[in-house]
Amino acid sequence: MESEELRNVGLKVTTPRLKILSFLESAKEKHMTAETIYRKLVDSGEVIGLATVYRALTQFEAAGLITRHHFEGGQTFFELERGPHHDHIVCIRCGRVEEFYDKMIEERQREIAEKLGFTLSDHAMTLYGECSGGCPAAKP
């Protein structure tokens, strides 16, 4: 239950927070902006404020429930922190986002950080390219 999740991370169980959390869980898109999350909730008849969405997302992130990604174009995307860590590849044409995990790269990153005298705590890796084949925005 989402209520449990909130309680577990020390957040009061409130209606807006539940709405956001369960929306994220049921949404088709895994990666969305705050604005999008807000719009979709409002469009589906919910009464919620944009400020509340931003606040909740920030708290969820601090609590480790969601992750924030800074993709190109300055847009910030959020996604539920479910399952194992992964990185992203984004189509520069249609915006499609695919996920991947590469053990070798992850290990290499740790080695690099160590060699440079850093204690690695996080990383952001996003590849950009054009998705061939199914890219709906591809030129003929």
Added chain:
Amino acid sequence: MESEELRNVGLKVTTPRLKILSFLESAKEKHMTAETIYRKLVDSGEVIGLATVYRALTQFEAAGLITRHHFEGGQTFFELERGPHHDHIVCIRCGRVEEFYDKMIEERQREIAEKLGFTLSDHAMTLYGECSGGCPAAKP
């Protein structure tokens, strides 16, 4: 000469552009925000507009003279595109930025993109951690 650089990429040689370009070349910091570049120029007595700095940086990037990085916190950093490609590791304490290049990771990225049906055109990889040893912000 910086004038040559501008001409080579098809940009008119203007005083503001020269100021920005030579400042970037002489600056101690390799990675700076637009705001910082503007401030330092103004503080050193130059007469230049913030809009001009943003415009020039955008043009320089399009021309391949500089690179734009989106580090954590939504801040955008620029750096002269000198020497070979590299990625970054940033200290979450003091903000220090170190550069690195790892052939294995670069190759792997290309393979991953290909496997997922993408034509890789770019990537962003930034590691975050705490710089041990010389970190001026480290706790005692």
Added chain:
DNA sequence: CTTGCACATGAGAATCGTTATCATATATAT
């Protein structure tokens, strides 16, 4: 089940980084 209170909410104002507008100034080709 009430009740009290700390905390959360929503509407809108405020702020931040960035881009657009526009009248003026300047670089380059003639």
Added chain:
DNA sequence: ATATATATGATAACGATTCTCATGTGCAAG
């Protein structure tokens, strides 16, 4: 030197995010 297309700087406008504050609500104590 002159013409013309382009660049500049001040400022307004903008989109994304955060802040403010009056009101509403979760929840624990009684």
